[in-house]
Amino acid sequence: MPTWNRRPKHGQIKPGELVPVADRIRWVLGWRAILGVAVLVVWWFSDQAHGTDRAWIGWAVAWPVVTTLSLLASRAGRRVARSALTLSLLGDGVLLGTANWAMPDQHDAMGFLIFLHAMAVTLLASFRTGVRIAIWHCVITVLFVDAINLGMLADTSPNVSGATLWLQFAALWLAVLSTAAFAAKNERELRRRRHDADLLRQFGLGVTSAPDPASVAAALAEFGYAELPAHRVVVVAHVGGATEHDEPQRLGATIENGRLTVLNRLGPDSEPGRHSVIRRAIASGPQLVRGVDPRTDPWLAGMLPGARNVVVLPFAVDQIAGAMVVEVRRRRLERRVVETALQAAMHASVAMDRILLTEHIRRTAETDALTRVANRKRFDEAFAVELGRSAAEGTDLALTLVDIDHFKKLNDTFGHLTGDEVLRLVATVIREAVDTTDLVARYGGEEFAVIMPGRDAVAALAVAERIRLRIGALETVTAVSASLGVATCPAHGTDAAGLINSADAALYESKRNGRDQVTFASAEPDREPSEMAR
Numbered sequence: 001m002p003t004w005n006r007r008p009k010h011g012q013i014k015p016g017e018l019v020p021v022a023d024r025i026r027w028v029l030g031w032r033a034i035l036g037v038a039v040l041v042v043w044w045f046s047d048q049a050h051g052t053d054r055a056w057i058g059w060a061v062a063w064p065v066v067t068t069l070s071l072l073a074s075r076a077g078r079r080v081a082r083s084a085l086t087l088s089l090l091g092d093g094v095l096l097g098t099a100n101w102a103m104p105d106q107h108d109a110m111g112f113l114i115f116l117h118a119m120a121v122t123l124l125a126s127f128r129t130g131v132r133i134a135i136w137h138c139v140i141t142v143l144f145v146d147a148i149n150l151g152m153l154a155d156t157s158p159n160v161s162g163a164t165l166w167l168q169f170a171a172l173w174l175a176v177l178s179t180a181a182f183a184a185k186n187e188r189e190l191r192r193r194r195h196d197a198d199l200l201r202q203f204g205l206g207v208t209s210a211p212d213p214a215s216v217a218a219a220l221a222e223f224g225y226a227e228l229p230a231h232r233v234v235v236v237a238h239v240g241g242a243t244e245h246d247e248p249q250r251l252g253a254t255i256e257n258g259r260l261t262v263l264n265r266l267g268p269d270s271e272p273g274r275h276s277v278i279r280r281a282i283a284s285g286p287q288l289v290r291g292v293d294p295r296t297d298p299w300l301a302g303m304l305p306g307a308r309n310v311v312v313l314p315f316a317v318d319q320i321a322g323a324m325v326v327e328v329r330r331r332r333l334e335r336r337v338v339e340t341a342l343q344a345a346m347h348a349s350v351a352m353d354r355i356l357l358t359e360h361i362r363r364t365a366e367t368d369a370l371t372r373v374a375n376r377k378r379f380d381e382a383f384a385v386e387l388g389r390s391a392a393e394g395t396d397l398a399l400t401l402v403d404i405d406h407f408k409k410l411n412d413t414f415g416h417l418t419g420d421e422v423l424r425l426v427a428t429v430i431r432e433a434v435d436t437t438d439l440v441a442r443y444g445g446e447e448f449a450v451i452m453p454g455r456d457a458v459a460a461l462a463v464a465e466r467i468r469l470r471i472g473a474l475e476t477v478t479a480v481s482a483s484l485g486v487a488t489c490p491a492h493g494t495d496a497a498g499l500i501n502s503a504d505a506a507l508y509e510s511k512r513n514g515r516d517q518v519t520f521a522s523a524e525p526d527r528e529p530s531e532m533a534r
Contacts, residue, residue, distance in 0.1 A: 035092060035117060036063040039099050042110065046103040063095055085125070089133055092117060097140035101153065115172060119179045127180040134176040138169050196340040199227065203344050207351035213239050213320075214264050216355065218253040220324055220348040224341055225255045228311070228333070230326045232256045234303045236263075236270060236278070237315075237322030237349075239356060252322070254303060270299045278323045281314035286342060288312075288333075292325075300325060313342045315349035319356055322349070368442040370420055371427035379441035379449055383496050386453050390489050397489040398452040398460030401503045402430060402467060405481045405515045407446035414477055419446075422476055429470040434463060449503075457520060460486050464518045472516065483510035487521040 066088070096117060100110040114137055122130025145165065147153040203223055210216045217235045224233045236252035250266040272278040275296040281287045289310050294301040304310070307327040314323045324345050366378035374382070383399075390397040404410075404426060411419040423446065430448055431440050443449040450467070452460055464484045471482045485507030487493070492502035506521035513519070 035113065036066075036095070038113060039063070039095060039110075042106050042113070043099065043103060046106050063091070066091075089121065089129070090136060093133065093136045093140045096137070097144055100141075101144050101148075111168070115175050118172060118176050122176055122179045123183055127184055130176050130180055134172055137172060141165070141168075192336060196336065199223075200340065200343055200347065204347045204351075207348055208354075210351060210355065213237065213352040213355055214251045214253065214262050216348050216351045217251060217322075218260055218262050220345060221253040221255045222260060223344050224313075224324050224326045225258075227344075228326050228337060228341055229329050231329060232304055232307065232327045234300065234325045235322065235348075236266065236300075236325070237320060237352060239352060240319035240321075272297065272300075276300070277310075277312050278314070278325070281312040281323050282316055282321060286311065286313050286338060311338065311341075313338070313345045315345040317346070317349045318353050320349045320352045324348075368427075371423050371442050373427045373431060373448070374439055374441035376441065376443060379439070379443065379451070380496075382439050382441075383451055386451055387489065387494065387496060387499070389453070391494060395454055396456045397499075398455040398457070398463075399487050399489075399499050399503045400450040400452065400460060400464045400467070401443065401485045401500075401507045402426075402448040402450065402464075402471075403483050403507055403511070404446040404471075405483055405511070410478060410480075418477060422474075422480055425474050425476065426471055426480070426482070429474065430467050433467045433470050438463075455488070457486070457488050457491070460488060461518060461520055468516070468518055481516035483507055483515045484518040485510060485521060486518060492521050 096110060096114050100107065100114070103110065118130060118134050118137060121133045144153065203219070207216045207219050210219060217237055221233045221235045224230055224235075232255065234252065234254045236250065238248065238250050240248045250270050252263040252266060252270075254261050254263065273296055277287050277289055277292070277297055278300070289312070290308060292301045292304050292307050292310055301307075304325065304327055309328050309330070311326045311328055311333065312323050313326070315321070324341070326341070366374055368375040386397055389395070404422065407419065407422075410422065423442075427440065427442065427448065430450065434440060434450055434452065437453060439451040441449045441451075450463075452463060455463065464486050468482055468484055471480060474480050485503045485505065487499050487502035487506060489499055493499045502521035506519040510517045510519040
């Protein structure tokens, strides 16, 4: 059964409620117990305290006990609790009316309690219940007046004129209706605030699972389009690198007529100028402008041509800075709506920053600290994935192993700092010599590995030769060369061990034949990699 169809338990709030009905009922019943005690206190100080009819005083004493016991009705379910509340509220009216008749010297105090009762019911139960109680108090008063006029009850008070009676009724109704009006306004505002809080919570949960910053920008654009509401929305964000090795980028999203467009990479023309409204918003807070000036914001004006009534909501946190620019449908916006959208923008910036940090941590765990290429762990994982894809799709896969010649001698002669610099330079030229779809990894020591999906033997050998030539052209304190071995799948194996063994055997052949050359693996490698001398 869906949760919204279940009967709410104690303290559980149904959709649309600010306070559970069970709690409201319990509070009203509790207040009634206090009211019964207050009537007895007023009676005690009344001049008629010792001459009152025993039946009336018996009910007056018993009523607080009855109202206290009625608190247990909330445990029997909502229907029983509502019935108990209705009957007890009607009994309150009878008790207060009787006390008002029985204690003529306490008319002011009893009138105050009647007013207080009606206002408390209006606040604690509901506005409609408060109005009904006001009607009930008026009816009880009229019944007592008629009973006195007909001689059914003793006249214990001076004659009350009709004008005075209507004045009392008007005052009661004014108090109840004023309380109801102010309470309704406050409750409406509380409902709006709760609605906004729910929207922000749902938005925050949604962007938490976003895979990349562009997806967060798209979610923010959809939020602004739906909630402000808007004709058009543009979200632009500058995503800085977490370290000096990470390349900053600009991205965003735009939505118009319900059509969302994700802008994964924006050009340098999207950079806001010195006097851009986006820069002003980031520096001093949200901006409301009549339109976008093409002179100060040419890119934004191109994204929102002819825009009117534009709201710029900035966001900035750590490595993230940007804005949500919204062309709203109406000139005036509630402050609450703007604040909600601004908080959503901040949620989005935090989510982008979290994604950036998570990506940085992941890359750090998979990157060799010295050479900034993939480490052995990342190589093993990627190689297994590519072998599986090659087997499933029947595509080519090539593996190239690169080993720097005489690297130990270079370290011994020029020192390890020079050796580290050579490793960094070799890693850089290998990365520049291959495609972006290829993976370059430091396989171990001075040896690198390149996974080349979709490459046959001819293409793989061409790339390997290009790598060799570029390494040989490096300008360092001494000449640097490398030996390379190339193997392909499925010609040299379909598993990781077989393919690596073939490429390593080819690399050994390059070294044995004089180094500084590329060798393609034979069909059956005749040596184990552990036997090879470097």
